[in-house]
Amino acid sequence: MDFQIASRLEKLPPYLFADLRRKMADARARGIKVIRIDIGDPDMPTPDPVVAELCRSVTDAADPDRHRYGCDRPVEALPKAAIDFYGRRWGVNLREDQLVITMGSKDAIAKFAFGILNPGDLAIAPAPGYPTYNIGHVFAGAITYQVGLQAQDGFLMDFESIPLEVRRLAKVLWLNYPNNPTTAVAPLEFFERAVEFGRQHNILIAHDSAYSENTYDGYKSPSILQVPGAADVAVEFFSLSKAFNMTGWRVGCVAGNPSAVKALARVQENVDNGQLRSIQFAAVQALNHAEELMGPINAVYQRRRDLVISTLNAKGWSLAKPKATIYIWAPVPARYKSDSTAFTTDLLEKTGVMVTPGRGYGQWGEGYFRISLTYPDVVLKEAMERIAAMSL
Numbered sequence: 001m002d003f004q005i006a007s008r009l010e011k012l013p014p015y016l017f018a019d020l021r022r023k024m025a026d027a028r029a030r031g032i033k034v035i036r037i038d039i040g041d042p043d044m045p046t047p048d049p050v051v052a053e054l055c056r057s058v059t060d061a062a063d064p065d066r067h068r069y070g071c072d073r074p075v076e077a078l079p080k081a082a083i084d085f086y087g088r089r090w091g092v093n094l095r096e097d098q099l100v101i102t103m104g105s106k107d108a109i110a111k112f113a114f115g116i117l118n119p120g121d122l123a124i125a126p127a128p129g130y131p132t133y134n135i136g137h138v139f140a141g142a143i144t145y146q147v148g149l150q151a152q153d154g155f156l157m158d159f160e161s162i163p164l165e166v167r168r169l170a171k172v173l174w175l176n177y178p179n180n181p182t183t184a185v186a187p188l189e190f191f192e193r194a195v196e197f198g199r200q201h202n203i204l205i206a207h208d209s210a211y212s213e214n215t216y217d218g219y220k221s222p223s224i225l226q227v228p229g230a231a232d233v234a235v236e237f238f239s240l241s242k243a244f245n246m247t248g249w250r251v252g253c254v255a256g257n258p259s260a261v262k263a264l265a266r267v268q269e270n271v272d273n274g275q276l277r278s279i280q281f282a283a284v285q286a287l288n289h290a291e292e293l294m295g296p297i298n299a300v301y302q303r304r305r306d307l308v309i310s311t312l313n314a315k316g317w318s319l320a321k322p323k324a325t326i327y328i329w330a331p332v333p334a335r336y337k338s339d340s341t342a343f344t345t346d347l348l349e350k351t352g353v354m355v356t357p358g359r360g361y362g363q364w365g366e367g368y369f370r371i372s373l374t375y376p377d378v379v380l381k382e383a384m385e386r387i388a389a390m391s392l
């Protein structure tokens with residue numbers, strides 16, 4: 001059979017980690033014990049009360065709908081729990097038409113593009129950044145304008161650097177704070193500027209808040225929806241994945257501008273059939289007990305963060321402790337002349353430790369590498385001992 005796959009797949013960015021995967025396999029073949037500390041996917045289990053609620057509801061014979069399409073039988077307590085959470089956490093009072101439940105943010109980010117963007121439309125995304133913003137644009141036939149995040153700006157997007165022509169044409173602008181991969185956090189004043197920028201140029205601000213709950217040293221991350229009038233200009237993508245060790249469960253929400261929320265809901269209705277009811281029930285449990293559940297999780301990340309930072313700083317780095325996210329973002333040592341691939345390859349060869357080269361996030365990530373804190377303490381500890389013993 002002779003057929004050609006869709007040309008849109010050819011427009012996807014190349015998978016820059018393929019080369020690293022090969023290098024890792026080579027190192028293993030040569031007998032090196034490889035330790036991965038590169039991927040951001042929580043290692044700790046989902047909290048017991050959430051798992052218990054899943055088990056209860058999935059075996060609840062009194063709920064005849066428990067195995068059926070979630071979209072037709074949504075758990076009404078879930079949007080309510082999300083609205084309560086926004087109220088408690090940020091003092092944001094959402095109406096029901098300002099919120100939609102999602103099957104996680106990655107899914108929602110890609111579907112959002114289908115709901116908002118026409119072929120040829122322009123959308124703005126941060127670089128380095130989460131790849132799915134651009135991938136959604138590519139699938140929708142839209143074009144991404146990348147704004148480089150700079151260390152001297154604290155990796156906050158510099159709206160002034162966006163050319164007037166781009167401001168005129170762009171329909172959506174993506175933000176992500178606390179930020180992956182740079183670990184930067186944004187003060188509320190930054191979100192005020194973002195909302196103002198969106199209003200002035202008629203650009204919908206789409207804020208990805210995947211790490212809003214992974215915070216340390218008492219830091220509380222703001223929501224863009226705290227800005228007065230933001231629900232007119234912005235939407236926020238919240239996810240249970242990183243907050244509650246629930247990446248595999250696929251559940252989150254999007255809140256803000258009602259037309260944008262509705263557009264996403266319409267794509268969802270036409271593409272998926274909603275999440276399993278039991279997962280929705282479990283998500284209610286997570287949101288209703290968020291404060292108690294997150295404390296112990298963040299205490300572990302904070303301890304791991306301190307271990308990695310003290311190891312790197314003892315080796316000559318001078319890194320501040322990130323206030324949020326599950327990553328460490330650090331410049332490569334000077335002698336690698338900003339070549340993150342050369343550094344990470346050398347590190348792998350000499351120590352077996354696998355970190356992510358910033359280059360994997362595109363040219364704006366070059367010069368940096370990322371460590372993930374989502375590995376058991378013993379694993380991170382051994383990785384840090386090997387780095388400490390390496391001559392740099």
Ligand SMILES: *Cc1c(COP(=O)(O)O)cnc(C)c1O
Pocket residue numbers: 040103104105106107130176180208210239240241242247251252
């Ligand atoms: C992990 C991550 C997501 C995806 O989260 P899910 O809800 O699990 O799809 C979205 N954005 C960023 C920046 C992430 O790091």
